[in-house]
Amino acid sequence: MKHNPLFNIISLLVILTTLITMTGCDKTTEPPPAEDALTETPTPDAQATIDIVLTQTIVAEDEFQGAVNEAVEATITAMSALDEENSSDMSEEEMAAEIDQAVNDAENASEQLSTATNEAAADGSITQEEADEIEALVSDLAYAIALAEDLIYLYDDVYGELAIETLYLLTELEDDLDELAAFATDMVELLIIAEEALDEGLLVAEDVIAQFEQVVSQVDVTGLTEAKNAWVEARQIEAEDRIEMITNMVPTEAAGTRREAVLSAFNYVDTVRAALEDGTFTLAELQSIGQLGANVQANFAQFSGPLLQNRSAEISSITSMLARGQLSQALNGLNQLESLLGKRP
Numbered sequence: 315m316k317h318n319p320l321f322n323i324i325s326l327l328v329i330l331t332t333l334i335t336m337t338g339c340d341k342t343t344e345p346p347p348a349e350d351a352l353t354e355t356p357t358p359d360a361q362a363t364i365d366i367v368l369t370q371t372i373v374a375e376d377e378f379q380g381a382v383n384e385a386v387e388a389t390i391t392a393m394s395a396l397d398e399e400n401s402s403d404m405s406e407e408e409m410a411a412e413i414d415q416a417v418n419d420a421e422n423a424s425e426q427l428s429t430a431t432n433e434a435a436a437d438g439s440i441t442q443e444e445a446d447e448i449e450a451l452v453s454d455l456a457y458a459i460a461l462a463e464d465l466i467y468l469y470d471d472v473y474g475e476l477a478i479e480t481l482y483l484l485t486e487l488e489d490d491l492d493e494l495a496a497f498a499t500d501m502v503e504l505l506i507i508a509e510e511a512l513d514e515g516l517l518v519a520e521d522v523i524a525q526f527e528q529v530v531s532q533v534d535v536t537g538l539t540e541a542k543n544a545w546v547e548a549r550q551i552e553a554e555d556r557i558e559m560i561t562n563m564v565p566t567e568a569a570g571t572r573r574e575a576v577l578s579a580f581n582y583v584d585t586v587r588a589a590l591e592d593g594t595f596t597l598a599e600l601q602s603i604g605q606l607g608a609n610v611q612a613n614f615a616q617f618s619g620p621l622l623q624n625r626s627a628e629i630s631s632i633t634s635m636l637a638r639g640q641l642s643q644a645l646n647g648l649n650q651l652e653s654l655l656g657k658r659p
Contacts (some may be wrong), residue, residue, distance in 0.1 A: 406473045406639020410549055413469060416462035417487070417542045421535045423455040424494060427501065428530040435527050440518040445508050452505065455498050459491055466491075473639055475596035480552050483545040490538040497533045504529065556597075556637040560604035565612035573659045575613035575622065582606045582629060583652045586636070590645055600636055607633040625654060 404412065430451055434444035466488055474481055504526055508518045569575040585606055589599040607629050614622035628651050635644035 403642045405641070405643070406469075406477065407553070409465060409469050409473070409639075410546065413462060413465045414542060414546055416458055416465055417491070417538065420455060420458035420462055420491065420494060421538060423451060423458050424497070424533060424535050427451040427455055428533060431501070431526050431530045435523045438520065438523065440508055440512075440523060440526070442512050445505060445512060445518075448501070449505055452498055452501050455494070459495050459498065462491055463488065472594050472641075475594060475598075476556075476600065476639060477549060477552055478597055480545060480548040483541065483548055487538070487541040487545050490541050494533070494535065494538060497529065500529045501526075553638060556600065557634060560600065560607070560633050560637050563604050563608040565609045566605060567609045568616065569613040572617040572622075575610070575617045576655065576659055578606070578610045578613050579625060579629070579655055580652075580658055582610050583648060583655070586632065586644070586648050590641055590648075595636065595639070595641055603636060604633055625651065628654070 427448065430444075430447055434440050434448060440448075466484060470481065470484070504522060507522050508526075511518050511522075567578075569578055582603070586603055589595060589603065610629055611626045614626040628647065632644050632647045632651065635641075635647060
């Protein structure tokens with residue numbers, strides 16, 4: 315699955331901010347008229363001055379570009395609200411809910427941006443205050459899209475092989491987010507043109523205002539909403555199907571002794587731990603663990619005793635957590651189970 319950090323949007327936002335803060339910086343000197351440049355031969359002193367100016371200009375441009383690049387990288391970092399350390403502990407359901415909320419925020423930001431733009435353009439002009447409001451709303455939209463994209467990327471990395479049957483719907487959702495990102499990019503490009511005019515004390519051109527209105531008239535989040543709802547519903551059904559699958563598993567192997575029954579429990583522990591070590595979890599791993607769990611529970615039922623019977627319920631709970639994508643909770647339960655099983659025979 316592709317991961318779009320919205321570099322173009324953020325870069326344009328940085329350039330827009332830089333244009334505002336550097337207003338008038340390049341107005342202190344003007345180049346000589348083209349005619350003079352063609353008809354006059356510079357004296358040695360004049361040529362030296364020109365060389366110095368050219369050198370300074372090149373250095374200034376390099377420094378400016380470097381500042382822009384640094385600002386872009388800093389802005390990308392600042393705009394990513396995803397706390398990956400804490401997010402990695404999210405269950406599959408929790409992460410899905412976060413994606414749902416981030417997409418909702420993007421939809422709301424898009425609608426607010428369209429409304430503000432239409433209101434600003436209604437009188438045939440856009441003021442500096444209105445341009446600032448539009449810029450802030452574009453930034454909110456870009457932020458929401460970036461967060462949704464980051465969450466989708468993380469979901470795919472951790473749970474993509476577990477919720478594999480509905481992953482194609484998440485890809486479709488991401489495609490719709492890309493379209494919304496293109497809308498935000500178009501708005502920023504127009505904002506840059508508008509800011510250049512406002513910085514010069516000029517009115518924003520009528521054709522630019524018309525382009526603003528045209529761009530917002532074309533944005534439609536209906537497809538995004540439908541894609542999100544389709545994924546949310548299908549994901550829930552898929553999760554329920556996984557739980558039903560592991561619940562209905564029947565044992566395929568039986569232990570001949572109590573020692574073998576206990577060893578089968580440790581094999582279950584080792585298998586689950588190995589599956590969780592890489593921070594991802596697959597449907598194939600769940601199926602294998604579910605089968606091992608069914609075997610262990612049957613073994614514990616055969617060799618009765620309070621110790622084994624209690625552990626059987628804990629194994630069932632851990633497997634159910636895995637089916638729900640509750641990886642952190644399952645790992646905590648696994649550590650407790652291993653401790654309660656005691657010394658390995």
